[in-house]
Amino acid sequence: MPNSPSATLELADFIRSIPDFPKPGVLFRDITPLLANAAALRETVKRLADPYRDASIDVVAAAEARGFIFAAPLAIELGTGFVPVRKPGKLPFEKHSFCYELEYGSDTLEVHADSFAAGQRVLLVDDLLATGGTMRACCQLVERMGALVAGCAFVIELTGLGGAKRIAPHPTRSLLKYD
Amino acid sequence: MPNSPSATLELADFIRSIPDFPKPGVLFRDITPLLANAAALRETVKRLADPYRDASIDVVAAAEARGFIFAAPLAIELGTGFVPVRKPGKLPFEKHSFCYELEYGSDTLEVHADSFAAGQRVLLVDDLLATGGTMRACCQLVERMGALVAGCAFVIELTGLGGAKRIAPHPTRSLLKYD
Numbered sequence: 001m002p003n004s005p006s007a008t009l010e011l012a013d014f015i016r017s018i019p020d021f022p023k024p025g026v027l028f029r030d031i032t033p034l035l036a037n038a039a040a041l042r043e044t045v046k047r048l049a050d051p052y053r054d055a056s057i058d059v060v061a062a063a064e065a066r067g068f069i070f071a072a073p074l075a076i077e078l079g080t081g082f083v084p085v086r087k088p089g090k091l092p093f094e095k096h097s098f099c100y101e102l103e104y105g106s107d108t109l110e111v112h113a114d115s116f117a118a119g120q121r122v123l124l125v126d127d128l129l130a131t132g133g134t135m136r137a138c139c140q141l142v143e144r145m146g147a148l149v150a151g152c153a154f155v156i157e158l159t160g161l162g163g164a165k166r167i168a169p170h171p172t173r174s175l176l177k178y179d
Numbered sequence: 180m181p182n183s184p185s186a187t188l189e190l191a192d193f194i195r196s197i198p199d200f201p202k203p204g205v206l207f208r209d210i211t212p213l214l215a216n217a218a219a220l221r222e223t224v225k226r227l228a229d230p231y232r233d234a235s236i237d238v239v240a241a242a243e244a245r246g247f248i249f250a251a252p253l254a255i256e257l258g259t260g261f262v263p264v265r266k267p268g269k270l271p272f273e274k275h276s277f278c279y280e281l282e283y284g285s286d287t288l289e290v291h292a293d294s295f296a297a298g299q300r301v302l303l304v305d306d307l308l309a310t311g312g313t314m315r316a317c318c319q320l321v322e323r324m325g326a327l328v329a330g331c332a333f334v335i336e337l338t339g340l341g342g343a344k345r346i347a348p349h350p351t352r353s354l355l356k357y358d
Contacts, residue, residue: 016272018271018272021271022268022271028271030271030272032262032263032270032272032291032294035251035260035261035262035263036238036260036261036262036294037260038254038255038258038259038260040260041251041254041255041260041261042255042258045251045255059215064243064244064247065243065244065247065265065269066247066263068243068244068245068247068248069247069250069251069261069263070251071248072214072220072224072248072249072251072252073251073252073255075217075220076217076220076221076224076252079217079221080217081214081215081216081217081219081220082214082215082220082248083211083214083215084211084214084245084248086244089201090244091211092197092200092201092207092209093195093197093209093211112211115211115215
């Protein structure tokens, strides 16, 4: 239905651009107006799901905290469960930890050891693809556990920061792209 | 449909109890098996929404990080938007900050200044009601901004910790209760 309200809803209209956050020279893309609008929120989840409806996704996973916002509704939309990828010390059961390098220093992500079964097809999601460091770590964590990365979905991609290349060969899809 | 699969699904079957986490003597109620199960996740969101379908909810709000998991799908289920309540320094736009006392020390929550309109009916949600400190702070934050707390919804309530009393007179609802 090309003339339905949802098909013509411009998600970009709900992104607020804020200069110099979190530091001077950075133009921050704020998703809170999109979250606050019922139609935009619903449509975002629907459009995140669309490319994966026939992709045999077994589970959706996301890193805290903003990844959690889209992961659970995306899982429900695709009829799967959701696996939270967390910062250290948050998960109570047996865990797999994954330490990864950042520009300065390193960071660690954790998932429960029973999160992914061997061969499961995992869809990873986050609100923003910037340098791709966190998503790359999530992909590696999924693969170390014997599961497969079926795709990496984002609401926003900052194309100038090389994130998609850093995540390759895993395919990325983004609803909105900014230089 | 009392015999439908969803009506008979026991959410408690998907909660894993883990002794001595995060510290000795604490029995942690782990929701990750519930999140991982597609039917349980979907049913949890449906049951969280049920009491509020005719409650004229304008917006759903939740504090990071685990509150985010249920807030966005609950907002979609109720046809509203979602407002994230965040830890300091995360939100880029004009903010309201709220500092609240904990057993030892204090903590701060922030929301964007344009998050709630005066008189809006806000449904707050979190995965767990323990002592209620964070939810109480969220309620106070909503009210300081001139909006109304229409309810506080939880997946799990630890009834022995007095959280519901701390949040009163705001009404709480929990899908699962443990002593």
